[in-house]
Amino acid sequence: xxxxxxxxxxxxxxxxxxxxxxPGVYQNHLLxxxxxxxxxxxxxxNIIYGFTGxxxxxxxxxxxxxxxxxxxxxxxxHAPGVPAVLAAGxxxxxxxxxxxxxxxxxxAYFAIANLAASLAVLHLIANPALESITRGPYGVSLSAxxxxxxxxxxxxxxxxxxxxxxxxxxxxRFGLALQAVREDAVSASMAGVNVVRMRVIAWLVSALVAxxxxxxxxxxVSVFYPDNxxxxxxxxxxxxxxxFGGVASITGPIVGVIILYGIYNLIGFTTPQYFQLIYGxxxxxxxxxxxxxxVSLATRRGWHVx
Amino acid sequence: xxxxxxxxxxxxxxxxxxxxxxxxxxxxxxxxxxxxLGLVGPNGSGKTTAINVISGLYAPDGGEVVLExxxxxxxxxxxxxxxxxxxxxxxxxPFLSLTVRQNVEVALAYGGAASAPALADLLDEYxxxxxxxxxxxxxxNAQQKMLDLVRALATRPRLLLLDExxxxxxxxxxxxxxxxxxxxxxxxxAIIVVEHLMGFIEHITDRVIVLNAGKEIFDGKLxxxxxxxxxxxxxxxxxxxx
Numbered sequence: 001x002x003x004x005x006x007x008x009x010x011x012x013x014x015x016x017x018x019x020x021x022x023p024g025v026y027q028n029h030l031l032x033x034x035x036x037x038x039x040x041x042x043x044x045x046n047i048i049y050g051f052t053g054x055x056x057x058x059x060x061x062x063x064x065x066x067x068x069x070x071x072x073x074x075x076x077x078h079a080p081g082v083p084a085v086l087a088a089g090x091x092x093x094x095x096x097x098x099x100x101x102x103x104x105x106x107x108a109y110f111a112i113a114n115l116a117a118s119l120a121v122l123h124l125i126a127n128p129a130l131e132s133i134t135r136g137p138y139g140v141s142l143s144a145x146x147x148x149x150x151x152x153x154x155x156x157x158x159x160x161x162x163x164x165x166x167x168x169x170x171x172x173r174f175g176l177a178l179q180a181v182r183e184d185a186v187s188a189s190m191a192g193v194n195v196v197r198m199r200v201i202a203w204l205v206s207a208l209v210a211x212x213x214x215x216x217x218x219x220x221v222s223v224f225y226p227d228n229x230x231x232x233x234x235x236x237x238x239x240x241x242x243x244f245g246g247v248a249s250i251t252g253p254i255v256g257v258i259i260l261y262g263i264y265n266l267i268g269f270t271t272p273q274y275f276q277l278i279y280g281x282x283x284x285x286x287x288x289x290x291x292x293x294x295v296s297l298a299t300r301r302g303w304h305v306x
Numbered sequence: 307x308x309x310x311x312x313x314x315x316x317x318x319x320x321x322x323x324x325x326x327x328x329x330x331x332x333x334x335x336x337x338x339x340x341x342x343l344g345l346v347g348p349n350g351s352g353k354t355t356a357i358n359v360i361s362g363l364y365a366p367d368g369g370e371v372v373l374e375x376x377x378x379x380x381x382x383x384x385x386x387x388x389x390x391x392x393x394x395x396x397x398x399x400p401f402l403s404l405t406v407r408q409n410v411e412v413a414l415a416y417g418g419a420a421s422a423p424a425l426a427d428l429l430d431e432y433x434x435x436x437x438x439x440x441x442x443x444x445x446x447n448a449q450q451k452m453l454d455l456v457r458a459l460a461t462r463p464r465l466l467l468l469d470e471x472x473x474x475x476x477x478x479x480x481x482x483x484x485x486x487x488x489x490x491x492x493x494x495x496a497i498i499v500v501e502h503l504m505g506f507i508e509h510i511t512d513r514v515i516v517l518n519a520g521k522e523i524f525d526g527k528l529x530x531x532x533x534x535x536x537x538x539x540x541x542x543x544x545x546x547x548x
Binding site: 173176177179180183184186187188189190191192193194195 | 399401461
């Protein structure tokens with residue numbers, strides 16, 4: 001059986017089936033929905049960071065742009081949910097295109113510039129002068145499309161597409177070339193790889209994924225303010241989850257989200273007073289002792305982790 | 307392999323500046339298919355800069371690089387690879403976290419070679435078969451240099467630039483790689499070798515260009531070069547003003 005099929009059948013499909021079935025047996029649908037969102041975002045970070053080495057500290061910029069892309073077409077064009085989610089994806093890609101010059105930077109410079117860019121998008125959208133278009137800082141209320149069940153289903157579809165993209169990257173020459181670019185851009189060009197094009201494609205796919213997730217999120221919550229959908233927590237969580245599990249793999253970010261976001265909610269429910277402390281210590285421990293993520297526990301022993 | 311045939315590469319009056327420093331200051335030379343040309347000169351004379359300009363890592367600030375009749379100055383590296391130029395690096399640059407096999411697979415897939423060589427044969431010929439499934443980071447320096455070379459060969463170059471491939475190899479490895487390089491030239495590849503080991507250069511090259519301060523000061527056999535006063539001064543630090 002080819003690896004791509006194996007990874008689809010035994011990793012991607014089970015995740016999708018579990019999250020399709022869970023709402024029937026577990027009452028906290030918002031929590032399940034948040035899991036889906038973070039699974040998408042962590043894999044989106046995986047695409048850009050794991051496969052090209054760019055750490056997107058402002059990843060939420062695409063997500064927020066997607067949420068507002070959704071809101072704008074719903075408010076002004078009275079679009080139904082599904083086309084509005086597609087518009088959200090377009091919004092993410094447009095922001096990605098505008099930010100392609102950032103790819104000239106590397107390391108911390110890229111991370112900082114990306115963070116600043118996401119704040120710029122936030123303040124553009126939250127600008128009171130744009131109230132007639134985005135409602136500025138006053139937030140949006142999208143009662144026309146309110147339908148959490150459909151939004152959840154749309155989230156699963158976006159998750160399926162995202163997992164499909166990562167399975168493809170993990171098993172294709174294209175994904176291998178991206179990893180070559182991440183390892184050494186000069187050598188990659190001497191292998192005949194068009195480095196700039198590769199980076200831009202990965203960047204835009206990653207932006208598309210976050211834009212779609214933002215659209216699905218807007219559809220689900222239907223009432224939000226700029227600060228909600230541009231919260232830096234989205235970037236940080238998605239990055240931490242992906243790194244915790246291990247990037248450049250399919251399973252790493254999934255494991256990272258399930259465990260870390262699981263613990264996050266567990267601590268939040270049981271001992272909220274110690275929440276920040278425990279979570280902070282946990283992340284510090286991970287960075288110190290498992291910098292290459294959970295999957296490195298297995299790869300260090302010579303086991304192959306897809 | 308006749309050195310009289312039209313050159314595959316000719317470089318004329320090449321200039322490369324870094325700020326006010328002229329790394330290349332009017333360099334001209336040519337190389338033909340099947341020929342092994344040595345670039346020698348003291349540190350900082352422009353050897354590696356020349357290789358970097360020819361392989362597209364730097365755009366020249368003046369002069370011309372002509373490959374098979376077409377000007378290629380400033381053309382992106384990956385396009386030059388597709389047009390038949392490839393190289394190795396002084397400090398080898400493999401894709402460290404990828405396996406040896408994957409390192410070569412990238413070049414086979416993206417190198418644009420019409421008939422890509424067989425991966426297994428390449429790894430075998432350059433003594434990498436046993437480590438094929440290990441990450442490149444596990445390889446020693448000599449093996450990483452061979453991996454650089456194999457990655458270059460996977461793109462079927464017609465002009466191959468070897469930047470200090472032999473440095474750090476033991477005598478047995480030197481003899482072996484010298485024979486490999488000669489065999490590659492006999493197959494019709496034009497090879498430019500940058501090297502500090504004069505014995506190695508004398509053994510494998512047909513001709514050398516001696517560089518000083520970004521200009522060629524000698525073009526011919528190494529055995530002749532070592533008798534030229536200007537060349538001796540450059541290497542031994544005489545009063546010669548560049």
